[in-house]
Amino acid sequence: MIIKATVRSGGGALADYLLNEKKNDRAELLEMRGWSMPTLKGAFGMTEEIAHKKTQCEKPFYHVAFRAAPGEVLTPEQWQTCADKLEKKLGLDGHHRALVLHTYKGENHLHVVWDRIDEQTLKANGLKYDHLRCKETARALEKELNLEQVRNYKPDREREPDPPTMAEEQQARRKGQDLKDLRQSIRDAWQQSDSGKSFKAALEEKGFTLAQGDRRDYVALDTQGSVYSIGKRTTGAAAREVRAKLADLDRESLPTIEQARAEHAERLQTPNHAPERPEPTPDARAAWEQAAPPTTAPERPQPPETRENAAPEEQQGFRVIDRETGLESRVSACAARILDGVGHVAGGLFEGLANSFSASATPREASQASTARPVPSAREMLQRQAAKQRALRNLSASVRRGEALNAADLHALPPAELKRLRDGGDEALQRLVQRFEREREERGRERER
Numbered sequence: 001m002i003i004k005a006t007v008r009s010g011g012g013a014l015a016d017y018l019l020n021e022k023k024n025d026r027a028e029l030l031e032m033r034g035w036s037m038p039t040l041k042g043a044f045g046m047t048e049e050i051a052h053k054k055t056q057c058e059k060p061f062y063h064v065a066f067r068a069a070p071g072e073v074l075t076p077e078q079w080q081t082c083a084d085k086l087e088k089k090l091g092l093d094g095h096h097r098a099l100v101l102h103t104y105k106g107e108n109h110l111h112v113v114w115d116r117i118d119e120q121t122l123k124a125n126g127l128k129y130d131h132l133r134c135k136e137t138a139r140a141l142e143k144e145l146n147l148e149q150v151r152n153y154k155p156d157r158e159r160e161p162d163p164p165t166m167a168e169e170q171q172a173r174r175k176g177q178d179l180k181d182l183r184q185s186i187r188d189a190w191q192q193s194d195s196g197k198s199f200k201a202a203l204e205e206k207g208f209t210l211a212q213g214d215r216r217d218y219v220a221l222d223t224q225g226s227v228y229s230i231g232k233r234t235t236g237a238a239a240r241e242v243r244a245k246l247a248d249l250d251r252e253s254l255p256t257i258e259q260a261r262a263e264h265a266e267r268l269q270t271p272n273h274a275p276e277r278p279e280p281t282p283d284a285r286a287a288w289e290q291a292a293p294p295t296t297a298p299e300r301p302q303p304p305e306t307r308e309n310a311a312p313e314e315q316q317g318f319r320v321i322d323r324e325t326g327l328e329s330r331v332s333a334c335a336a337r338i339l340d341g342v343g344h345v346a347g348g349l350f351e352g353l354a355n356s357f358s359a360s361a362t363p364r365e366a367s368q369a370s371t372a373r374p375v376p377s378a379r380e381m382l383q384r385q386a387a388k389q390r391a392l393r394n395l396s397a398s399v400r401r402g403e404a405l406n407a408a409d410l411h412a413l414p415p416a417e418l419k420r421l422r423d424g425g426d427e428a429l430q431r432l433v434q435r436f437e438r439e440r441e442e443r444g445r446e447r448e449r
Helices: 011-019 040-054 076-090 130-144 166-175 179-191 196-205 239-245 257-272 282-291 331-356 363-369 378-401 407-411 415-424 426-448
Strands: 002-008 026-033 061-067 097-104 107-115 209-212 218-221 227-229 319-321 328-330
Touching (some): 002 130, 011 026, 011 061, 040 097, 076 097, 076 107, 209 257, 331 407, 331 415
Antiparallel strands (some): 061 107, 097 107, 209 218, 218 227, 319 328
């Protein structure tokens, strides 16, 4: 038997609900004890008037619903026995009460409403531990009336995880993540594993890292460094169940949150570099140089010999390798070539615009040259910004490791940065990388706050 109880107010609405036959096949008033009013609505109204005028009780009604297992039928006398037992258990003896029997799709369930206010003392019953007493009464009635045992909770039933906290929701919103999908991925890994090692492997397949928690025993980190505790909020399992399942893992061997974030950052930076290509042979290099068309950009005056534009064998700075061609150059030389290409395109555009306003230009030439470059959309601007950030990450990682730079990363930088690299060479690159690292650390501290 299931017994559900609630303390409430609103006597008029409660009476309408109990006697409403629209939602039920039948509603039958079995008993109305203690009130002098002829109708249930009038009796409940009297109780509310006494509660408001003579007591400080805001919710004078105690509403209980009794429901047996599907298929079991109780007589009105047995339903009344159920109400009597709970009344004695709760200490509501002598209080006004009403019994209404509902029939829905051929099965019965009972509603009982007690007036919590004692008629003699005008004090409301506190109903201490009422939900526990309802469960105890349900177990006793099942044995007494030989009913099927029905529990509100079945141990083998899958438990739902707790809702996310506000901090988790804000964290996902800042990083543009789908919190529901992330939590479901962790839950799937938990359900498909039977030990700590299998759970750790399942998390890694889904892009998570199992780590030591600061306040929790175990946490999971996603690819962006967000932390999720392994507990009821993600897996639906209590802390003792998590410890029991992950008992085969040595917690001290797992990385801390800071170490896991560093490993994630390292893994994310490595794939961003273009794949290594074998160095071309001298014959292949010569063939490529002969096949390459001559540039149409104006000749740049040769600057005096400095450390930045010295021959590669005389320099100790950063090398730039074009992964597609295998050609090698210096930072300043690579930036100059990229700017030459940009200047060539821009020069053609400006020349066309000038011709469109020239009186000597033919109508056909004006129509062809007046085609201006379309304004980039918001999506294109975001893509360019993301490409710039990715290029700066790659350059920063290459500088730290002392590796050759990728020409594609330099090409993703805006023209203003390329001009600084052309004029400053390695020193300008060092300043650019230091500024990027400093800004990234400041953004990280702002997110933590």
